[in-house]
Amino acid sequence: MKKLMVFLMVLVLAAAACAPKKTEGTKLTAGTPAYNLAKELSAVVPVFDPDKNAVLLTAKGFTVTAGDVVEVIQNTMGSAAAGLKDRDAQTLKTAISQTAVQIGERRLLLAEAEAAKFTVPPADVEKALTDQYAQSGGEEAFMNMLKTNNVDFAFVKRTIGEDQKIRGFLEAKVLNTIQVSEEELKKVYNEDKTATVRHILLMTQDKTAEEIAAIRKKMEDILARARKGEDFAALATEFTEDTGSKEKGGLYESFPKGMMVKEFEDAAFSVPVGQISDIVQTRFGLHILKIESRAKETEPFETVKAALETQLKQTKQAGAYDTYMTGLKSKAKFEEAKF
Numbered sequence: 001m002k003k004l005m006v007f008l009m010v011l012v013l014a015a016a017a018c019a020p021k022k023t024e025g026t027k028l029t030a031g032t033p034a035y036n037l038a039k040e041l042s043a044v045v046p047v048f049d050p051d052k053n054a055v056l057l058t059a060k061g062f063t064v065t066a067g068d069v070v071e072v073i074q075n076t077m078g079s080a081a082a083g084l085k086d087r088d089a090q091t092l093k094t095a096i097s098q099t100a101v102q103i104g105e106r107r108l109l110l111a112e113a114e115a116a117k118f119t120v121p122p123a124d125v126e127k128a129l130t131d132q133y134a135q136s137g138g139e140e141a142f143m144n145m146l147k148t149n150n151v152d153f154a155f156v157k158r159t160i161g162e163d164q165k166i167r168g169f170l171e172a173k174v175l176n177t178i179q180v181s182e183e184e185l186k187k188v189y190n191e192d193k194t195a196t197v198r199h200i201l202l203m204t205q206d207k208t209a210e211e212i213a214a215i216r217k218k219m220e221d222i223l224a225r226a227r228k229g230e231d232f233a234a235l236a237t238e239f240t241e242d243t244g245s246k247e248k249g250g251l252y253e254s255f256p257k258g259m260m261v262k263e264f265e266d267a268a269f270s271v272p273v274g275q276i277s278d279i280v281q282t283r284f285g286l287h288i289l290k291i292e293s294r295a296k297e298t299e300p301f302e303t304v305k306a307a308l309e310t311q312l313k314q315t316k317q318a319g320a321y322d323t324y325m326t327g328l329k330s331k332a333k334f335e336e337a338k339f
Helices: 002-016 033-042 066-086 089-115 122-135 139-148 153-173 182-190 209-227 232-239 262-268 301-332
Strands: 055-059 062-065 192-203 251-256 285-296
Touching: 033 066, 055 066, 055 089, 062 066, 062 089, 066 089, 089 153, 089 301, 122 139, 122 153, 139 153, 153 301, 182 301, 192 209, 192 232, 192 262, 209 232, 209 285, 262 285
Parallel strands: none
Antiparallel strands: 055 062, 192 251, 192 285
């Protein structure tokens, strides 16, 4: 699971580096590295076929095609992209979908920034480039890295400029409008800060509907046994498919809010201490949780106030961004294709 998440993160970052301004999707040219990569990947997932150039996403003013996705992968991963042909079909399909969405979202944001005539001083772009050089061991090392990976410097510089434009526009339009009140801070301060739970996970990823139904029946049987008083830790050790907690009887100790997936976190911080949750479904599968304990903040309010304000502001900004993006997508009739 960890390898999959790392792989997807690579492609999400790749999509974030995408900067083409095309109304029609990219059609790859035969014989280019991107075309050859697409041909290799199409043996695993046919939608990559560069000769068909399937449309993956539509919106007012533009489409995102398989060619767009491959172009981003090639420009960002360079020679490392060849290794993608060894990935399984489901992993590649998930990556294609996420990358196409990221490309589409970026185009919407760039269009909004340009419509608002938002500009970035050239000096800011140069400073961002200088920071990139420093992180890579100097300008020469950075250029060598690009050359080794067949990534075009003009692509990188253009991308950095557009990143600056999007970030600045979002800060002015959405993020800097967020305020946090004293009352909100005290409410968060008085909430439970951490939870300790035991849980059992039966995974449902890549399963058929019939298989998922059988897994749910199995979980219902386990839940019934737990609620009749069987030792939860022993049940977790026997049945859970979460390798990170299996040998500890399903135990996750003192984790804060924001660490777990939302559905899991909601149960961990709402089910009464000592009780067992209903079946909870997440993107990983089906869970049941036993709440061992929860704890509140032990430091004085004034000591943690600044950190709480930063945390709450970031949470509210994330929500505001999601709301803003949802509105943009709705206005643009943003629609993903099924494949």
